Amino acid sequence: MTGGQQEAPRSGASSPVASLIGRLVALAFIDAIALVFAYSFYSGGLALAAVMLLVVTGAINIVFLVPGLYPLRWISPGVFLLVLMVVYPVMFTVYAAFTNYGAEHILSKQQVIDRLERQFYTPDDQASLTWRAYRSPGGGFLIWLEDATGRELIGDPERGVIPVAEYDADFGPIDPADGLPASINEYGKISRIESFRYLTPISRLEIRDEQAQLRIVSLDRAELGVQRYTYDPARDVIIDHLSQAEYRPREGFFVSDEGVRVLGPGFVDVIGPRNFLRVVDDHRIRDAFFGVFTWNFAFASLSVLLTFALGLALALVFNDQRLPLKGMFRTLAIIPYTIPGFISILVWAGLLNPTFGPINAFLREMVGISPAWFADGTLAKSAILIVNLWLGYPYMLIVTLGALQSIPGDLYEAAEIDGASAYQRFRTITLPLLLVAVAPLLIGSFAFNFNNFAIIELLTAGGPANPGAVTPAGQTDILISYSYRLAFASGRGQDYAFAAAISVFIFALVALITLVNFRISRRLENMI
Numbered sequence: 001m002t003g004g005q006q007e008a009p010r011s012g013a014s015s016p017v018a019s020l021i022g023r024l025v026a027l028a029f030i031d032a033i034a035l036v037f038a039y040s041f042y043s044g045g046l047a048l049a050a051v052m053l054l055v056v057t058g059a060i061n062i063v064f065l066v067p068g069l070y071p072l073r074w075i076s077p078g079v080f081l082l083v084l085m086v087v088y089p090v091m092f093t094v095y096a097a098f099t100n101y102g103a104e105h106i107l108s109k110q111q112v113i114d115r116l117e118r119q120f121y122t123p124d125d126q127a128s129l130t131w132r133a134y135r136s137p138g139g140g141f142l143i144w145l146e147d148a149t150g151r152e153l154i155g156d157p158e159r160g161v162i163p164v165a166e167y168d169a170d171f172g173p174i175d176p177a178d179g180l181p182a183s184i185n186e187y188g189k190i191s192r193i194e195s196f197r198y199l200t201p202i203s204r205l206e207i208r209d210e211q212a213q214l215r216i217v218s219l220d221r222a223e224l225g226v227q228r229y230t231y232d233p234a235r236d237v238i239i240d241h242l243s244q245a246e247y248r249p250r251e252g253f254f255v256s257d258e259g260v261r262v263l264g265p266g267f268v269d270v271i272g273p274r275n276f277l278r279v280v281d282d283h284r285i286r287d288a289f290f291g292v293f294t295w296n297f298a299f300a301s302l303s304v305l306l307t308f309a310l311g312l313a314l315a316l317v318f319n320d321q322r323l324p325l326k327g328m329f330r331t332l333a334i335i336p337y338t339i340p341g342f343i344s345i346l347v348w349a350g351l352l353n354p355t356f357g358p359i360n361a362f363l364r365e366m367v368g369i370s371p372a373w374f375a376d377g378t379l380a381k382s383a384i385l386i387v388n389l390w391l392g393y394p395y396m397l398i399v400t401l402g403a404l405q406s407i408p409g410d411l412y413e414a415a416e417i418d419g420a421s422a423y424q425r426f427r428t429i430t431l432p433l434l435l436v437a438v439a440p441l442l443i444g445s446f447a448f449n450f451n452n453f454a455i456i457e458l459l460t461a462g463g464p465a466n467p468g469a470v471t472p473a474g475q476t477d478i479l480i481s482y483s484y485r486l487a488f489a490s491g492r493g494q495d496y497a498f499a500a501a502i503s504v505f506i507f508a509l510v511a512l513i514t515l516v517n518f519r520i521s522r523r524l525e526n527m528i
Contacts, residue, residue: 023064031057043110048095049088056083090507096500097275103494105252105266112254112267113231113238120213120225121242129153131222132180133195133202134187141202142187143214144180145222154184160209161224195219229263238263275501288466288473289482289502295381296478300450303388304442310389311396312434316426318397319404330401337394345458348387377475380460384476388455392445403437404430439521446517447510456481479506 034057041050060080063072099105107115127148134142143155144164152164172183182189190198196219207214213225230239238247238254245261247254252269253262279289317323318330336344351359352373360370373383407430415425435442456462462474462481472485479502487499 027061027064030060046092049092052083052088052091056080093500093503096497097504098270098272099268099497100252100266100271101268101497101500104264105268105497107265107267109249109267109269112263112265115265116229116238116254116263117227117231119228120208120215121228122215122223122225126224126226128217129222129224130220131155131216132178133190133198134184135190135194135198136187139201140187141198141205142184143202143205143207143216143222144184144189145214145224155205155207155214155222157205157207161207161212161214192219271497275498276505278498279501279505282470284470288469288471291466291475292473292477292479292482295476296450299381299384299388299478300446300452302385303392303449303452304446306385306389307392307396307445308400308438308442310393311398312400314393314397315401315404316430318401333397334394336390337398341391342454342458344391345387345455348383348390349459352383374460375464377464380464380476384455384459387459388449388452391455392449395445399438399441400434403434406437407433436521439517443514443517443521447514450478450510450513451480451506452478453480453484457484 034053038050038053038057041047041053060076063069063076129145129147131146132144134144140157145153145155145161147153153161154164155161170185171181174180175182175189180189195202199216199219203216205214205216208225211227213227215223215225217223226241228240228242230241231237232239236249239245240247245256247256247261247263249255249267249269250259251271252266253264255262278285280286314333318326318333323329351357354360354370354372354374360373364370371379373379411429412425415429420428456476456478460474460476462472462477462485464475466473466475471482473482474485477485483499483502483506486495486502488494
């Protein structure tokens with residue numbers, strides 16, 4: 001300010017009131033969406049997801065309304081996505097591992113109760129009804145019903161089955177041909193021929209109330225069903241009004257008192273650590289699981305070792321100043337890295353085809369053999385390692401070549417003056433300094449290959465199969481593909497809970513291995 005004049009507000013700057021109104025409008029929109037999703041989660045049996053969503057939404061409101069938390073506004077979108085995409089899936093997977101979540105137990109308990117309470121039956125003493133249909137110009141229907149005693153009812157999709165009032169102002173004039181109203185409000189009576197024409201949509205009408213449900217049996221007959229099952233929340237039982245039996249919840253099913261009859265479908269229920277104990281208790285599952293785990297560890301370890309060895313060997317060659325055309329050779333060497341991995345895997349699957357593949361054709365011509373790459377377990381594992389070597393060595397080449405170029409040349413000159421051989425220089429200078437630089441990348445490569453689902457699924461689909469296995473564990477399956485087959489592709493019904501337990505085990509195992517590797521990396525740094 002100069003001369004007592006106030007500084008004019010900057011063009012485009014918003015006032016505090018306008019900023020607050022804008023935030024309130026945006027937060028109201030976010031809150032409305034969150035409430036809709038939270039209600040959907042809760043009604044679907046995902047109470048934990050609903051609570052988490054409301055907690056995160058509340059935190060967002062606090063951050064954007066409290067002035068002192070202004071810096072957190074910039075990171076809140078990232079935190080929200082972290083919770084949504086990482087924290088919640090991890091928590092839900094852990095929760096599912098302690099349940100019976102699967103093909104037979106996919107609904108919540110309340111959803112199963114609702115399904116059972118929508119079932120009706122026709123008592124033996126229930127007389128058949130005759131019916132006539134009324135149709136509105138918009139295509140809606142009403143059903144006029146009459147039993148053998150002359151009792152008249154109206155079936156309305158909105159109001160259910162209701163008795164006919166003696167004098168109803170909604171009725172049109174009586175048709176002398178059958179004694180029925182010619183119309184009911186805007187609904188006009190249709191002929192028997194027209195009833196046959198509309199029989200399919202009429203038979204699909206859901207006309208029911210708390211006591212009965214209308215079912216069109218034929219062109220001349222209808223039946224009134226009675227609700228078969230009701231739920232008593234005070235006793236937590238399902239009552240079967242047809243057999244007078246009671247069913248109590250037990251391990252995800254409603255089971256009769258004698259334990260013989262079971263009502264389906266089942267519901268998701270917490271069963272404790274049973275899914276984890278299955279790996280230990282059942283020798284058939286245990287043998288398959290530990291076979292998969294052993295190959296998984298060997299696959300990840302050998303993949304890292306082979307790709308690192310080949311990448312380092314090529315990097316040592318390309319780092320030699322005397323090599324001509326180094327740029328061209330480096331470009332050619334990283335070509336596999338530029339092609340999408342799934343395309344390379346599918347190409348290799350064709351190359352290794354035992355009947356039509358060029359690799360087997362060459363081997364037949366040269367040595368007279370045609371390996372069954374995908375029928376023999378050992379050959380299938382060898383094929384996976386070969387293909388993964390092709391896919392992985394360019395990455396190791398790039399990182400080791402960069403690490404080699406960062407090693408001071410003075411160290412090599414001093415070692416050469418001291419009379420160290422090329423092997424001694426590599427063992428005492430190159431390899432230790434290289435490992436310090438690339439150890440975190442090797443750990444990341446191990447974790448990636450430990451969960452490398454794509455190469456297993458696209459190249460061998462986990463095969464060949466293990467004879468006599470009770471779980472869908474192929475000879476080349478790793479834990480992640482084994483979990484996928486348990487959850488989605490077993491052909492024996494999905495077992496999401498057991499797959500979730502395997503996923504929790506994978507997570508803990510990779511975390512443990514990573515922790516050990518990082519400690520080894522720190523020791524290497526201290527040794528240098």
